[in-house]
Amino acid sequence: MASEVxxxxxxxxxxxxxxxxxxxIMDLEGTxxxxxxSVGKRxxxxxxxxxxxxxSSPARLHTILHRLSRxxxxxxxxxxxxxxxxxxxxxxxxxxxxxxxxxxEVRYRGAWRKVLxxxxxxxxxxxxxxxxARCIPMAHVQTGDxxxxxxxxxxxxxxxxxxxxxxxxxxxxxxxxEKPKAQLIQRLAAEMRAIRRRGQKILVxxxxxxxxxxxxxxxxxxxxxxxxxxLFAGNGFATHDIExxxxxxxxxxxxxxxxxxxxxxxxxxxxxxxxxRVGGIRNAVRRRLVTKGVMHACIRHRIPFVLAGSVxxxxxxxxxxxxxxxxxxxxxxxxxGVGLALMLASxxxxxxxxxxxxxxxxxxxxxxxxxxxTKLSDRGTFQGIGIVSDTESFLRELVHALRL
Amino acid sequence: MCRPTYYTxxxxxxxxxxxKRQANHRRALMQWTRLHxxxxxxxxxxxxxxxxxxxxxxxxxxxxxxxxxxxxxxxxNFRHPQRQREEPHIERHVKRSGFRLVTLPRRYRxxxxxxxxxxxxxxxxxxxxxxxxxAHEELARxxxxxxxxxxxADRRFYHLDTCFAPLDDRAALWFPKAFDRYGxxxxxxxxxxxxxxxxxxxxxxxxxxxxxxxxxxLQEGSSSTLRRQLMRRGxxxxxxxxxxxxxxxxxAKCLVLRIF
Numbered sequence: 001m002a003s004e005v006x007x008x009x010x011x012x013x014x015x016x017x018x019x020x021x022x023x024x025i026m027d028l029e030g031t032x033x034x035x036x037x038s039v040g041k042r043x044x045x046x047x048x049x050x051x052x053x054x055x056s057s058p059a060r061l062h063t064i065l066h067r068l069s070r071x072x073x074x075x076x077x078x079x080x081x082x083x084x085x086x087x088x089x090x091x092x093x094x095x096x097x098x099x100x101x102x103x104x105e106v107r108y109r110g111a112w113r114k115v116l117x118x119x120x121x122x123x124x125x126x127x128x129x130x131x132x133a134r135c136i137p138m139a140h141v142q143t144g145d146x147x148x149x150x151x152x153x154x155x156x157x158x159x160x161x162x163x164x165x166x167x168x169x170x171x172x173x174x175x176x177x178e179k180p181k182a183q184l185i186q187r188l189a190a191e192m193r194a195i196r197r198r199g200q201k202i203l204v205x206x207x208x209x210x211x212x213x214x215x216x217x218x219x220x221x222x223x224x225x226x227x228x229x230x231l232f233a234g235n236g237f238a239t240h241d242i243e244x245x246x247x248x249x250x251x252x253x254x255x256x257x258x259x260x261x262x263x264x265x266x267x268x269x270x271x272x273x274x275x276x277r278v279g280g281i282r283n284a285v286r287r288r289l290v291t292k293g294v295m296h297a298c299i300r301h302r303i304p305f306v307l308a309g310s311v312x313x314x315x316x317x318x319x320x321x322x323x324x325x326x327x328x329x330x331x332x333x334x335x336x337g338v339g340l341a342l343m344l345a346s347x348x349x350x351x352x353x354x355x356x357x358x359x360x361x362x363x364x365x366x367x368x369x370x371x372x373x374t375k376l377s378d379r380g381t382f383q384g385i386g387i388v389s390d391t392e393s394f395l396r397e398l399v400h401a402l403r404l
Numbered sequence: 405m406c407r408p409t410y411y412t413x414x415x416x417x418x419x420x421x422x423x424k425r426q427a428n429h430r431r432a433l434m435q436w437t438r439l440h441x442x443x444x445x446x447x448x449x450x451x452x453x454x455x456x457x458x459x460x461x462x463x464x465x466x467x468x469x470x471x472x473x474x475x476x477x478x479x480x481n482f483r484h485p486q487r488q489r490e491e492p493h494i495e496r497h498v499k500r501s502g503f504r505l506v507t508l509p510r511r512y513r514x515x516x517x518x519x520x521x522x523x524x525x526x527x528x529x530x531x532x533x534x535x536x537x538x539a540h541e542e543l544a545r546x547x548x549x550x551x552x553x554x555x556x557a558d559r560r561f562y563h564l565d566t567c568f569a570p571l572d573d574r575a576a577l578w579f580p581k582a583f584d585r586y587g588x589x590x591x592x593x594x595x596x597x598x599x600x601x602x603x604x605x606x607x608x609x610x611x612x613x614x615x616x617x618x619x620x621x622l623q624e625g626s627s628s629t630l631r632r633q634l635m636r637r638g639x640x641x642x643x644x645x646x647x648x649x650x651x652x653x654x655x656a657k658c659l660v661l662r663i664f
Contacts, residue, residue: 009541010540010541011541014590014593015554016586016589017537017553020586044548071537071555
């Protein structure tokens with residue numbers, strides 16, 4: 001969609017100029033949104049209207065704007081975005097534009113250019129030769145990169161409202177445990193199928209609780225059925241998954257019986273040690289040391305995963321990326337093409353992922369603690385919907401809704 | 405008014421003008437003199453004259469020179485370069501006559517009374533072919549009045565005064581097809597008694613009429629229906645042959661500018 005903001009003023013109400021402009025936009029197959037309309041109080045007072053005009057293609061938009069200009073509606077004059085060079089590696093110029101996760105465009109040499117890989121709390125760099133704009137995290141800045149400064153010439157589009165009622169409209173981002181979950185999960189299942197049909201990716205972010213609560217097998221079924229395209233987790237998740245595969249326990253508790261195993265407290269350390277000995281999860285699967293579990297399913301079904309480390313990790317597993325900057329980059333590589341992110345009982349990883357997702361990615365956060373869901377939306381991932389629920393019952397119902 | 409001393413068809417800037425169909429200079433002068441005499445002698449109108457100037461043949465169409473309101477004169481910003489040459493001459497004359505001269509920003513085209521006519525206390529403003537829509541806001545600001553821009557829809561009726569003529573507080577002559585449906589609605593809302601003219605009459609430029617009190621000066625040859633309609637409303641008609649000016653796309657109204 002191409003769009004432009006136009007302004008028209010004067011005696012535009014009584015002279016039917018404004019209704020005419022709106023009709024003309026629709027006749028030319030465009031759409032409009034009235035951003036501002038102030039009507040003069042007396043007949044001699046001017047009225048002012050600001051409209052966002054949208055059309056399916058830049059050519060069509062041009063036709064509409066050409067026609068509107070004759071009616072006195074001119075595009076709000078805009079200047080190019082201001083660019084400044086990064087003073088040193090990893091440092092933005094002082095007045096840098098800090099991004100949101102909404103679709104963003106910058107005006108460069110008179111044309112609007114879409115910012116690629118949009119992510120919140122980053123900067124925008126423009127290639128002066130090609131005019132291409134992309135989002136750049138602070139750590140990636142190289143000395144001399146051209147960075148967009150100030151907000152002039154930067155345009156952020158609000159998310160388009162879908163006409164069809166769907167789960168993300170059905171449930172506003174308000175978090176509550178008092179929502180009809182069965183309905184929600186049904187609609188989520190339909191959305192997951194739709195996303196798969198559209199060829200978009202489904203991202204799952206999982207916390208160790210998924211394993212502790214014994215819902216690992218449901219996640220395995222989702223992976224086997226192709227409903228997971230990439231998995232983000234931490235050392236804990238992978239460790240307990242492998243522990244359950246090796247010993248049938250998670251943190252020393254038998255998943256099938258719910259009772260503690262004798263000396264079970266060291267199972268997870270032994271699991272880590274086993275994997276470290278063979279050099280990684282992939283090798284362990286290849287040598288048939290690990291024969292079930294979520295990590296096993298990922299490797300068998302060639303689902304990429306990123307395990308990001310943290311300061312409290314035991315071990316960690318050799319697959320865990322302990323440099324957080326490198327972990328962020330590894331996660332970023334998988335973000336393009338994601339249509340839905342499912343965050344299961346994870347706080348740190350969910351927020352880290354939420355920070356990287358464009359607002360166009362539908363996000364579902366499932367946690368038994370409402371605070372986690374709230375925290376995610378407070379940090380800017382407002383497109384997310386929260387489901388306050390136990391992960392096990394959520395996944396069980398989701399698998400059931402998907403008829404797996 | 406401006407005597408047609410140098411009037412000729414020197415270029416083609418509207419569908420009526422054709423270099424192949426030249427104006428007869430002697431006849432044009434005679435027709436203009438008759439109009440001048442009718443206005444001054446019969447209708448007792450006070451007429452001031454603009455000195456003719458060689459090289460600007462359309463100066464004779466003084467309605468397009470600007471818009472006079474009280475002692476303020478808003479000078480036209482002509483669309484065509486051929487007529488832009490009239491601007492300095494008009495400006496000099498207007499200043500010498502003691503008007504306060506106002507010009508609009510250069511980016512707005514505005515062709516004076518040709519596109520701006522008073523009706524019921526509002527200024528009806530025609531745009532598209534000669535004047536630009538945004539100029540209406542400037543006019544409203546300068547005149548502290550309501551300005552109603554209407555888009556002209558027929559290239560043959562390129563100025564508002566070729567398809568609309570206010571006659572008094574209630575009545576106006578107009579050719580509805582020269583406007584689009586929005587413009588028609590605006591005019592129907594503004595004019596209590598709009599008198600539609602046929603296409604044949606419109607092409608004879610009857611809408612380019614001058615109203616002086618209850619007298620109307622207009623191009624001769626109008627239909628009897630229209631004449632009856634006007635006389636029934638108590639107007640006296642003064643048909644005149646202005647065929648030489650029709651060749652340039654103008655008639656009675658185009659030859660005068662209201663300054664009192």
